[in-house]
Every structure is written in C-alpha cells, then in structure tokens.
Amino acid sequence: MHKQTVFESSEYEISFESMHNKLKVQTSVSNGLLIIAFFLVAIGFIIWGSGNLTVSRIFFLLSLGFIVTAFLTVLKTVTISCYDNDDIVLYFNSRNREEVTNFASRIINASNAYLLNKYGKLDRDLPIQGQLNSLEFLRNREIITEEQFERLKDQLFGRENKSSIGFNQ
Numbered sequence: 001m002h003k004q005t006v007f008e009s010s011e012y013e014i015s016f017e018s019m020h021n022k023l024k025v026q027t028s029v030s031n032g033l034l035i036i037a038f039f040l041v042a043i044g045f046i047i048w049g050s051g052n053l054t055v056s057r058i059f060f061l062l063s064l065g066f067i068v069t070a071f072l073t074v075l076k077t078v079t080i081s082c083y084d085n086d087d088i089v090l091y092f093n094s095r096n097r098e099e100v101t102n103f104a105s106r107i108i109n110a111s112n113a114y115l116l117n118k119y120g121k122l123d124r125d126l127p128i129q130g131q132l133n134s135l136e137f138l139r140n141r142e143i144i145t146e147e148q149f150e151r152l153k154d155q156l157f158g159r160e161n162k163s164s165i166g167f168n169q
Helices: 031-049 053-072 097-119 128-140 146-156
Strands: 019-028 075-082 088-091
Touching: 019 097, 031 053, 075 097, 088 097, 097 128, 128 146
Parallel strands: none
Antiparallel strands: 019 075, 075 088
C-alpha cells in the first residue's frame, strides 16, 4: 500500500481474500477541536470569575470558533474493512456521496465475484475436503447463502438428484 497526503492519491494493493464484503459509511466530528473549545470555555469562566470580562470574551469567542470549525470540517468516509486491519477508506462530501458509495460497492462486488469464481468451482476429480473448505469460506464471508452452500455441497457429494427412497405419501 502507498499513501500520500489527503490532497493526493493513494494506492492500495489488498488481496480480495483479505477484504470484508460490507462497507461502512461514517460521519465524524473532530473531537480534538471540541476538547480545545471546552478548555477555552473553562479558561474563559475562570478569567470571568476574576473580573476580567474583556479577556474572558476573547476566550469564549475563540471557543466558539473552534466549535464552528469542528462542525464545518466534519469527516465523511466510506470504509471497506479488511481482515488485516488495513482498511480501505474513501472520503466524500455531500455532492459525491452516492458516487463514492457506488464505487465502494463496485469494489466489494468485484471482490465477491472473484472469490466466487476462485473458490466456488467444483471438480469431482479434486479432493473433496479442500473444496468443502472453499465452500465454507464463501459461506462464512456471506458471499453465498446457506441454501447455495447446501446446494453446492450436494453437487460436490454427487447428491444432485434427491429422489426419495421408500414409501411416498
């Protein structure tokens, strides 16, 4: 992975196997700016208590500036989590939220398609246990449903045509 500053591009090399297949959209306010504003308000009250109203007003205005800045610089991200804790983080604003979210969804869909193609093919000439492990991998990652897992498992064990034996009711 290669990261640069916020104003420049970033390059990622993350295997599809290490990606989760869900994305998380978050909006967060800078807690650091809010903490600074809180301390400025506290100092303003201390100075106000000592009788210096002019200086206390300056501290109150500074704290107001930090609060406004905190809410104007809200960080909006779409995150694709990875099992190796090296998440893919995409930033958006109100104008391009849908575009960024769709891009993240395309990444996840490409990952799911690749993993399904890689681990979802069955071959009766290969060892069954390895293929069963691959199907369990796909099911655990929620790339295939439980029903798809059971159907593929039946195909793997040669139980494709489930016909009843014995008495029919």
